[in-house]
Amino acid sequence: MNSAREPRIVVVGAGLGGLALARVLQLHGRSVTVLECDASTGARAQGGSLDIHGDTGQTALRAAGLLDRFRALARPEGQEWRLLDPATATVLPFPGPAHDEDSPEIDRGQLRGLLLESLAGGTVRWGRAVTGATPLGDGTWRLLLADGTTEDADLVVGADGAWSRIRPALSDATPGYTGVTFIEAGFDDCDTRHPALARMVGNGTLLAQADSKVLLAQRNSNGRIRAYIGFRAPQNWQAAAGVKLGDRAAVRAHLLKMFDGWDESLLYLLRHHDGGFVNRPLFVLPAPHAWEHVPGITLLGDAAHLMPPVGLGANLAMLDGADLAHALIAESRVDDAVRAYENLMLPRSAEAAQGCAEALDNLIPPTDT
Numbered sequence: 001m002n003s004a005r006e007p008r009i010v011v012v013g014a015g016l017g018g019l020a021l022a023r024v025l026q027l028h029g030r031s032v033t034v035l036e037c038d039a040s041t042g043a044r045a046q047g048g049s050l051d052i053h054g055d056t057g058q059t060a061l062r063a064a065g066l067l068d069r070f071r072a073l074a075r076p077e078g079q080e081w082r083l084l085d086p087a088t089a090t091v092l093p094f095p096g097p098a099h100d101e102d103s104p105e106i107d108r109g110q111l112r113g114l115l116l117e118s119l120a121g122g123t124v125r126w127g128r129a130v131t132g133a134t135p136l137g138d139g140t141w142r143l144l145l146a147d148g149t150t151e152d153a154d155l156v157v158g159a160d161g162a163w164s165r166i167r168p169a170l171s172d173a174t175p176g177y178t179g180v181t182f183i184e185a186g187f188d189d190c191d192t193r194h195p196a197l198a199r200m201v202g203n204g205t206l207l208a209q210a211d212s213k214v215l216l217a218q219r220n221s222n223g224r225i226r227a228y229i230g231f232r233a234p235q236n237w238q239a240a241a242g243v244k245l246g247d248r249a250a251v252r253a254h255l256l257k258m259f260d261g262w263d264e265s266l267l268y269l270l271r272h273h274d275g276g277f278v279n280r281p282l283f284v285l286p287a288p289h290a291w292e293h294v295p296g297i298t299l300l301g302d303a304a305h306l307m308p309p310v311g312l313g314a315n316l317a318m319l320d321g322a323d324l325a326h327a328l329i330a331e332s333r334v335d336d337a338v339r340a341y342e343n344l345m346l347p348r349s350a351e352a353a354q355g356c357a358e359a360l361d362n363l364i365p366p367t368d369t
């Protein structure tokens with residue numbers, strides 16, 4: 001440590017990565033504060049199901065002392081994948097290597113809840129949106145908050161996701177659009193209300209792909225199915241198509257035209273979902289993304305290496321958090337710990353980002369236009 005007192009470690013963002021860091025630090029008796037812009041734990045829906053891999057996410061959960069509780073909540077049967085022919089909806093053999101056999105699924109909200117519950121009361125300070133960080137000249141940092149207050153830290157960890165407010169202190173990189181958009185649609189109580197779809201999806205994930213388009217449907221907990229309708233298009237595809245995102249009928253008509261010729265059982269995903277469509281253009285950071293080490297500040301998770309959502313981002317965010325915590329526990333100086341962590345994390349994420357970019361191109365191949 002830089003001085004006799006304990007370093008003030010402030011994590012910006014109570015996502016999976018920031019929470020894993022805080023949990024492992026606390027498990028080893030270290031103090032940490034997490035600033036989160038959301039007003040409370042339930043302020044925002046947390047999204048779909050995540051498969052948690054043995055060598056990344058589960059490693060982090062083991063370090064957090066939460067692996068058993070994770071296994072009690074997780075759905076090993078959710079690892080099932082079904083590949084369907086788009087024109088006939090018949091099941092096809094899955095190409096390529098077998099999936100990781102030990103990657104049970106869990107809803108993101110459940111996993112985040114597990115980490116949150118494990119922290120000492122008051123660790124996460126809700127409703128604290130950070131707007132930026134300024135150096136104080138002695139290796140320490142001042143965080144500026146939207147409510148006009150400030151927070152000083154010996155170590156700031158930007159765990160604030162894709163649109164990080166901490167990243168600009170380290171790097172000029174900003175996320176760019178991949179050319180791929182996912183549109184999300186949900187089905188509630190599907191075994192009762194959408195039984196044919198429930199049977200078609202099974203316990204895990206259904207995938208149909210053709211012509212740079214994909215339909216993906218994934219079983220979540222509590223009888224919910226979440227579908228992603230993926231395609232290549234300009235980011236402002238809705239303007240080009242003359243539809244408004246809130247106009248469900250217009251979006252549906254546009255998508256049905258796009259997926260013309262696909263089997264009716266698959267088009268059910270477009271026709272009969274509950275609620276609206278959610279537009280999710282996919283952004284990534286340039287890869288490899290790295291920065292010159294700066295004392296007293298670093299990044300983890302999506303803030304450091306936003307990559308296509310093909311099943312690694314949440315796993316890596318938690319592993320980053322656990323690795324940074326271990327480095328801070330092992331090294332007596334904060335700066336040595338952060339350097340050790342960055343030397344491990346940056347090459348690992350560069351390799352992963354390349355793999356994820358290739359996986360996205362395989363899933364939804366680039367078009368010539």
Ligand SMILES: Cc1cc2nc3c(=O)[nH]c(=O)nc-3n(C[C@H](O)[C@H](O)[C@H](O)COP(=O)(O)OP(=O)(O)OC[C@H]3O[C@@H](n4cnc5c(N)ncnc54)[C@H](O)[C@@H]3O)c2cc1C
Nearest residue numbers: 013015016017037130160161301302309311312313314315
């Ligand atoms: C559609 C989709 C599907 C995905 N599926 C998978 C999957 O199956 N498996 C997988 O491993 N990954 C998946 N991912 C990727 C995964 O969601 C992310 O990589 C992961 O959530 C990153 O975690 P994080 O902690 O770095 O950031 P986040 O989860 O984004 O958390 C950041 C936190 O910081 C807070 N915050 C943001 N700005 C501020 C601020 N200024 N001040 C204070 N707080 C702030 C946010 O509110 C949030 O709580 C998917 C992503 C998408 C979009």
